[in-house]
Amino acid sequence: MIFEPITINGVTFRNRLLRSSIGGRTAYYDGTVSNAWKNFERRFAEHGVGGIVSATLNVGPERWSPLEYPQISADKFIEPLREGVSAVQALGCRYIIQIGDAGYHTQTSLFSQRADQMSASNGFDLIYGYRTRSSAMSIPEIEEVVRQFARAAVRVREAGCDGLEVTASKGYLIHQFLNPATNRRTDRYGGSTEKRFRLLHEVVSAIRKAVGRDFLFGIRLSANDFNYLPVNLRWPPVWPPQRYWFGNTIEENLTYARQLKELGVDYLHVSNGFGFINPKENPGDIPIDEMRMFFNSTRHLSRKGALRATLLNVTPRPLLRRLLGAGWRYRQGENLEDARRLRREVGLPVIANGGFQDRSYVEQALASGGCDVVSMARPLLANPDLPRLFEQGVEKPEKPCTFCNRCAVRTTLFPLGCYEPARFASLEEMEAQILAWSANPEEAEATPYHRARRGL
Numbered sequence: 356m357i358f359e360p361i362t363i364n365g366v367t368f369r370n371r372l373l374r375s376s377i378g379g380r381t382a383y384y385d386g387t388v389s390n391a392w393k394n395f396e397r398r399f400a401e402h403g404v405g406g407i408v409s410a411t412l413n414v415g416p417e418r419w420s421p422l423e424y425p426q427i428s429a430d431k432f433i434e435p436l437r438e439g440v441s442a443v444q445a446l447g448c449r450y451i452i453q454i455g456d457a458g459y460h461t462q463t464s465l466f467s468q469r470a471d472q473m474s475a476s477n478g479f480d481l482i483y484g485y486r487t488r489s490s491a492m493s494i495p496e497i498e499e500v501v502r503q504f505a506r507a508a509v510r511v512r513e514a515g516c517d518g519l520e521v522t523a524s525k526g527y528l529i530h531q532f533l534n535p536a537t538n539r540r541t542d543r544y545g546g547s548t549e550k551r552f553r554l555l556h557e558v559v560s561a562i563r564k565a566v567g568r569d570f571l572f573g574i575r576l577s578a579n580d581f582n583y584l585p586v587n588l589r590w591p592p593v594w595p596p597q598r599y600w601f602g603n604t605i606e607e608n609l610t611y612a613r614q615l616k617e618l619g620v621d622y623l624h625v626s627n628g629f630g631f632i633n634p635k636e637n638p639g640d641i642p643i644d645e646m647r648m649f650f651n652s653t654r655h656l657s658r659k660g661a662l663r664a665t666l667l668n669v670t671p672r673p674l675l676r677r678l679l680g681a682g683w684r685y686r687q688g689e690n691l692e693d694a695r696r697l698r699r700e701v702g703l704p705v706i707a708n709g710g711f712q713d714r715s716y717v718e719q720a721l722a723s724g725g726c727d728v729v730s731m732a733r734p735l736l737a738n739p740d741l742p743r744l745f746e747q748g749v750e751k752p753e754k755p756c757t758f759c760n761r762c763a764v765r766t767t768l769f770p771l772g773c774y775e776p777a778r779f780a781s782l783e784e785m786e787a788q789i790l791a792w793s794a795n796p797e798e799a800e801a802t803p804y805h806r807a808r809r810g811l
């Protein structure tokens with residue numbers, strides 16, 4: 356089934372394997388995509404995935420996530436995006452741009468600024484975001500965000516993409532409004548399950564109106580928020596405690612998903628968890644060294660940033676592993692059963708994500724009706740030729756992704772690539788692999804690392 360084409364709202368994908376969002380420092384300082392982005396995306400298309408979902412591109416001029424990530428907050432970004440998108444499409448691969456707003460989860464900034472703490476409600480969160488506090492958005496600010504989403508959606512269409520995806524997961528702004536632990540509003544945007552959905556409702560309606568019914572449009576949705584992972588250090592707590600610890604569960608999200616279908620959404624891209632990185636979205640190890648690197652790199656931005664970095668530096672590694680590592684483990688197809696339920700009970704096409712790597716497992720997930728499509732990020736970063744290997748009947752690549760999660764945190768500071776030393780004969784080899792990602796494909800394929808991989 357993996358290689359059976361699928362058509363969703365008029366867009367046909369040549370197979371059921373998608374490259375999931377991979378954000379990285381692939382843009383110039385102002386957020387215009389660079390050749391590094393074009394070459395990076397093209398590599399996946401060349402190796403046979405049916406489609407690519409882009410990194411989360413920022414809809415507004417503020418709340419970047421993080422610096423030097425591609426933007427879609429102004430018309431000037433359209434043309435450079437179009438070039439890269441058409442290069443991918445020329446290889447038979449579909450391209451979907453994912454758009455979002457990080458809200459108070461904005462992890463870094465050129466200079467610390469108040470816009471980076473805007474959210475559904477006032478609060479404090481030690482783990483996510485760099486600003487000391489989060490602040491409730493005013494109604495005009497919310498209305499502006501809705502307009503920004505609609506304008507960004509039009510730009511996605513103008514860039515020649517095959518589709519558009521909105522991130523309502525990852526603990527980003529829309530998710531902060533959906534989640535009862537971070538949305539304590541009492542106006543029309545909070546106070547009940549229904550009212551917390553209002554921002555997403557308005558964003559989806561505005562986008563559909565702006566791009567029309569015939570444009571492929573999906574939502575990235577967390578099936579369960581699991582607020583307790585990693586360690587939940589948010590203030591104030593909310594009542595009942597269940598809401599604080601779990602946030603929305605699949606039951607609330609099923610009601611949201613049904614409404615999304617009625618609003619004209621074409622598919623759901625299912626993950627889990629609240630916040631990036633998260634053990635339910637990125638199942639695997641907790642990358643303690645990388646987290647220290649990242650938190651130290653943002654310590655100058657706020658008092659919270661300084662406190663967080665100090666705590667991480669002074670806490671002995673085994674203790675840190677116990678505290679922050681709760682719930683971190685690898686499980687293939689972490690979110691498959693939730694995807695299956697959403698697919699069955701909502702009736703929209705569903706993309707499952709999280710920890711897929713073995714051919715037979717992917718095949719079984721599709722054949723058993725758990726999902727319509729599977730998306731992968733880390734395994735493709737480790738082995739971009741995975742679709743070709745699957746086509747040849749290979750069950751697993753020779754040096755599979757170990758789900759160490761180093762790439763997921765390093766992305767904020769370093770070039771994209773695989774940072775798992777165990778997968779390489781030497782550090783030089785690992786470095787060559789990383790540097791090759793931004794080269795144009797012909798050059799990259801000619802590097803000693805890639806020649807050796809192909810046995811030349």
Ligand SMILES: Cc1cc2nc3c(=O)[nH]c(=O)nc-3n(C[C@H](O)[C@H](O)[C@H](O)COP(=O)(O)O)c2cc1C
Binds near residue numbers: 377379626730
């Ligand atoms: C380096 C890296 C960058 C990522 N960037 C994004 C992003 O910009 N937007 C997003 O929705 N998910 C992002 N993700 C999450 C992946 O899309 C995916 O959900 C997650 O890695 C689990 O899938 P996997 O097990 O196939 O890697 C990123 C993951 C990695 C490893």
